[in-house]
Amino acid sequence: MELLFWLSGLLVIYIYAGYPLLLRFLPKKPIKRDVLSVEKPRVTVLIPAFNEEKVIRATIENKLAQSYPAELIDIIVISDESEDKTDAIVTEIAEQNPRVKLVRQVPRQGKTSGLNLAMPHAMGEIIVFSDANSHYQPDAIEKLVACFADPDVGYVTGKMVYVNEEGNVIGDGCSAYMKYENHLRRLEADVSSVVGVDGGVDAVRKSLYQPMNADQLPDFVLPLKVVTQGKRVIYCEEALLNEESLSNSQSEFRMRVRVSLRAFWAMWDMKHLFNPGNYGLFSLQLFSHKLLRYLAFIPLILVFVSNGLITGEGWFYQYTFLMQIIFYGAAAFVSLNDGTKNRWLALANYFCLINVAAAMAFLKFIKGEKIVIWKPRVG
Numbered sequence: 001m002e003l004l005f006w007l008s009g010l011l012v013i014y015i016y017a018g019y020p021l022l023l024r025f026l027p028k029k030p031i032k033r034d035v036l037s038v039e040k041p042r043v044t045v046l047i048p049a050f051n052e053e054k055v056i057r058a059t060i061e062n063k064l065a066q067s068y069p070a071e072l073i074d075i076i077v078i079s080d081e082s083e084d085k086t087d088a089i090v091t092e093i094a095e096q097n098p099r100v101k102l103v104r105q106v107p108r109q110g111k112t113s114g115l116n117l118a119m120p121h122a123m124g125e126i127i128v129f130s131d132a133n134s135h136y137q138p139d140a141i142e143k144l145v146a147c148f149a150d151p152d153v154g155y156v157t158g159k160m161v162y163v164n165e166e167g168n169v170i171g172d173g174c175s176a177y178m179k180y181e182n183h184l185r186r187l188e189a190d191v192s193s194v195v196g197v198d199g200g201v202d203a204v205r206k207s208l209y210q211p212m213n214a215d216q217l218p219d220f221v222l223p224l225k226v227v228t229q230g231k232r233v234i235y236c237e238e239a240l241l242n243e244e245s246l247s248n249s250q251s252e253f254r255m256r257v258r259v260s261l262r263a264f265w266a267m268w269d270m271k272h273l274f275n276p277g278n279y280g281l282f283s284l285q286l287f288s289h290k291l292l293r294y295l296a297f298i299p300l301i302l303v304f305v306s307n308g309l310i311t312g313e314g315w316f317y318q319y320t321f322l323m324q325i326i327f328y329g330a331a332a333f334v335s336l337n338d339g340t341k342n343r344w345l346a347l348a349n350y351f352c353l354i355n356v357a358a359a360m361a362f363l364k365f366i367k368g369e370k371i372v373i374w375k376p377r378v379g
Contacts, residue, residue: 001306002313008303015296019288023187026281031150031189031234041148043141044074044124044206048111050373052132053085059132060093060100068141075100078118080373081108110373113214119206127206129218134200135242143239144203154208154231155223157185157197158239176347177354184289185235192281193233195289196263197223201241205231215370216269217262224270227282249335249353256354258371260294260361265370267291297359304328328352 045063049056056077063075077090079102087102094100103121105114119127126145130136140158147156159182185194199219210225212218223233267290274291276283307321327348334349 001310005303005306005310005317008299008306011292011299012296012303015288015292015299019292020184020187022288023184023191023285026191028190029192029232031147031153031232040069040072041125041145042072042074042123043068043126043128043145043203044076044122045128045130045141046115046118046122047075047077047130047132048080048114049077049082049086049090049132050080050108051082051084051086053082053089055133056086057089057093059130059134060090062135063130063141064097064099065138066136066141067139068145070099073099073141074123076118076121077102078114079104080110080114081106108373110214112212112216112218112372115218116211119209119211122206125206126203127209128203129199129201131200131243133243136201137240137242140201140239140241141203143236144201147234147236148203148205150232152232153234154226154229155197155204155233156202156236156239157194157223157233158201158241159235159237160198160200160241160243176343177350182235182237186237188285188289189233189235192285193227194223194235195233195282195285196220197233198241200243201239213269214372215262215265217259217266220263220266221270224266224273224286227273227279228270249349253353253357256357257361257364260354260358261364261369261371263290263294264361264365267294268365294358295362297355297362300355 047056047059047063052059060075060077063073064070066073077086077100079087079090081104087104090100090102094102101121103114103118105117115129126148128141128144144156144158147153160178181196185196188194197219202219202223204222204226208226208229208231209222212221212225226233267286273279273286274283279286304321304324307317307324311318311321330345331348331352334345335353
């Protein structure tokens with residue numbers, strides 16, 4: 001039982017701390033960011049939307065106001081059979097600005113099918129993906145496009161910053177989680193390719209876009225498809241997106257279950273990428289950052305149970321078991337008292353939330369369940 005405790009504990013440490021440390025010592029592969037083409041490429045921004053009447057106008061105006069040359073930006077809003085005023089708002093804007101276009105998907109089939117539907121209408125050499133509530137910093141598109149000066153780069157993801165005016169628990173937890181994820185992306189981009197991107201602020205060469213199945217997670221699968229074509233997926237820290245975090249634990253939990261379930265299916269569909277003989281370091285990155293991370297709940301459970309069974313073996317095991325009880329107790333306290341502003345308690349709560357969500361998603365995965373469509377911002 002002591003061996004199980006130590007093996008499980010070391011695996012948890014590797015997943016969250018050892019892997020980032022390993023990345024620091026792996027050989028670096030520089031990215032050419034400073035040599036821009038004389039002629040800037042045309043850009044098409046794709047914005048999938050379902051019942052987004054409250055935010056779609058501001059999102060379109062945000063993209064129209066980018067510092068990138070206006071004549072080189074087109075915007076396509078893909079309405080997934082919206083039932084509110086989303087289509088009317090987009091049509092109104094399109095009548096005044098020919099750079100904006102509405103593509104309506106009927107019947108409703110989800111974000112991935114919507115992207116597939118819109119691609120033939122996209123005239124840009126570079127395709128930028130935005131959520132319906134994503135607000136970019138004025139130079140975000142310019143920063144994303146600049147990274148494609150390197151011909152080895154096929155996909156670029158920017159930096160998401162969660163905006164939380166009320167300081168609620170999930171906002172703080174999301175912020176800490178994203179800081180950690182962005183740190184990993186920075187390290188991964190220096191070594192090979194980023195594993196996983198932010199769907200609200202990323203871009204791909206249109207020539208590398210490959211249609212995806214309706215149930216596949218585009219933020220995960222499309223970058224993997226770019227890697228299979230011999231191109232790199234990199235992180236652009238200067239391309240900033242401000243997005244509000246979900247307002248409560250229930251919404252965040254449902255969203256995390258959905259994302260985790262689709263990630264499990266994505267890894268299953270792209271399992272050939274786990275072959276280090278063909279994909280080298282990227283296979284290690286995919287295994288460490290995604291597969292082990294989504295399955296981290298297993299060693300976490302094992303280290304807790306095994307620790308509880310060996311507390312009689314000495315003060316050290318009693319201490320580690322007590323620390324685990326305090327940690328999980330703090331997370332449970334926050335869940336029952338949603339509203340604490342203590343960042344450490346918020347982080348403990350969010351750590352447990354994403355791991356419980358991953359466990360539930362894994363159960364759905366082994367039962368063969370899939371998610372294609374959902375209601376935005378309520379999980």
